[in-house]
Amino acid sequence: MSYYYAGCAEHHHQEPHFLDACFLCRKPLGYNSDIFMYRGNTPFCSKECRQEQIEIDEAKEKSWKRSSSSSIRKTESKNSTTPNKTVRTGTVAVA
Numbered sequence: 001m002s003y004y005y006a007g008c009a010e011h012h013h014q015e016p017h018f019l020d021a022c023f024l025c026r027k028p029l030g031y032n033s034d035i036f037m038y039r040g041n042t043p044f045c046s047k048e049c050r051q052e053q054i055e056i057d058e059a060k061e062k063s064w065k066r067s068s069s070s071s072i073r074k075t076e077s078k079n080s081t082t083p084n085k086t087v088r089t090g091t092v093a094v095a
Contacts, residue, residue, distance in 0.1 A: 024049040 019035060021028050022045035029035055029045055036044040039057075044050035 019043050022046075022049055024053050 018041060019029055023042045027045045036047055036050040038050050038053060
């Protein structure tokens with residue numbers, strides 16, 4: 001296991017390097033083995049672990065988009081029931 005120094009002279013604690021273990025399964029990464037990276041500095045021990053994390057992230061993003069779009073629709077429906085609100089539609093051309 002490799003370590004790097006993180007801190008000033010008074011604090012001599014060491015933290016593990018981010019490439020020491022797979023982000024998903026925590027399996028130690030070998031020194032002469034492939035490391036599969038994702039989103040900058042996230043290491044994985046295999047293509048399978050990396051793919052699983054990609055799928056987890058995509059599911060979270062879809063869920064977030066669905067929840068944010070439903071809250072927008074709720075806000076729009078509340079606003080549409082407000083009386084005396086003028087809405088203008090049309091085309092604007094700027095030269």
